[in-house]
Amino acid sequence: MSVPIDWSRPEEASIDVAVVRDPADEPAHKVGTLISLAGGPGTSGIDEILRGDKFSAELRARFDIVGFDPRGVRRSHPLQCDAGLAMTRPGMVPDTGAKLDEVRSYTRKLADTCRQYTGPLIDHLDSASVARDIEAIRAALGVDQISVYSRSYGTLAAQAYAELFPQRLRASVLDSVDDHSLDGAAFMASEARAGEDTFTEFASWCARDEQCVLHDADVRGTYTELYDRAARGELRDPIAPDKPLGPLELSMKVTHRLYRPEWSRLATELRALLDQPTGSPIQPTPPTLRGEPTPMAELIVCSDWNFDIHDQRDWLRLWREQNDNAPTLRAHFAWGAGSICSGWPSEPANPPHPPANQSGPSILILNSLHDPATPNEWARQVAAQTHRATLLTYEGWGHGIYDRTPCTTNATDRYLIDGTIPALVSCPAT
Structure with missing residues (x-):
């Protein structure tokens, strides 16, 4: 209709x-x-x-x-945007040298292509x-x-x-x-607490259930080792082995397994990541799809939420809050959404209230x-x-x-x- x-x-x-x-x-x-x-x-x-x-x-x-x-x-x-930009997002982990200015520059370029392919509906x-x-x-x-x-x-x-x-x-x-009713800072902080809480529940299950393949392991320590390897660019994405699995992507994969939850499958996947051979940082294959549209409905979140991040110092403060609220996972996938939306060129049409x-x-x-x-x-x-x-x-x-x-x-x-x-x-x- x-x-x-x-x-x-x-x-x-x-x-x-x-x-x-x-x-x-x-x-x-x-x-x-x-x-x-x-x-x-x-x-x-x-x-x-x-x-x-x-x-x-x-x-x-x-x-x-x-x-x-x-x-x-x-x-x-x-909602469609440039496929090449969609596949080459900038780093969003300050601990690895990410800069808010680079995220915002990327966001402006991305938003321009979204408007080009989506038209006035973008607003x-x-x-x-x-x-x-x-x-x-x-x-x-x-x-x-x-x-x-x-x-x-x-x-x-x-x-x-x-x-x-x-x-x-x-x-x-x-x-x-x-x-x-939440502002951007409260949104991201509460999401980080939720991710950490559910990971804690997973780790507790693994410790008491012998069917968990990490039953005899330090589950938190396992994740920390994987996160550090991901931050160094040494972890491969199991779905696309020619691509590195970054620390935020690792956190996102873990969090999504906690939706149902799929505890046994998550333990198996963490075990497989741990078994990957270590070595030099993985060099991603450059995308070849620049100039073609791809759906990016996840950006709709920028129409309903307001993330006021003023500068690099403010971004670092919020990142420390993420780490404090999620000491194991370090961050929730909401961190990436908030960082992108903070640089979105138009205000949310339906702001929080x-x-x-x-x-x-x-x-x-x-x-x-x-x-x-x-x-x-x-x-x-x-x-x-x-x-x-x-x-x-x-x-x-x-x-x-x-x-x-x-x-x-x-x-x-x-x-x-x-x-x-x-x-x-x-x-x-x-």
């Missing part, structure tokens, strides 16, 4: 947003329409619905389930604009109210929709919620106790700041908990189908 690029000027240029609807399996018992908001930024909401396994059979029976690719993602006019990729797209989808479907399930980055658009269109909202689930909804339905917030990407401290704060919000905590690990256990699934289903807020405040770990 067609939506304006700039919702403040709806009569001007438009883009097409791709939408999919999975009709209720039991139309005679249908509750209504459930719109599913994917995370990322960059995850395809279309693909999630087409897989058919995102929601329980009961929800699929009782709701028309609607998914879409948000503006700037996949089938919905993707309108924020979650508030996505929320207005959701309202257009609701109107096109011809329903008075919608229920919303959102996960991770999608919770920003869900929160914006609750602020802008509370009367159109029947129910809303924020699963693994983003705290949009506390929740502004003062009406509308009760909202259910889901979060694990140990989440590497959306920490539990975010969930507690969003719940405290949001009108009629209830937090259900999964007392375990991972990112995204609706389908984690029968307890989390049943509590969410009852809320969406019957409007029943869970009486319990937590679900046990399994």
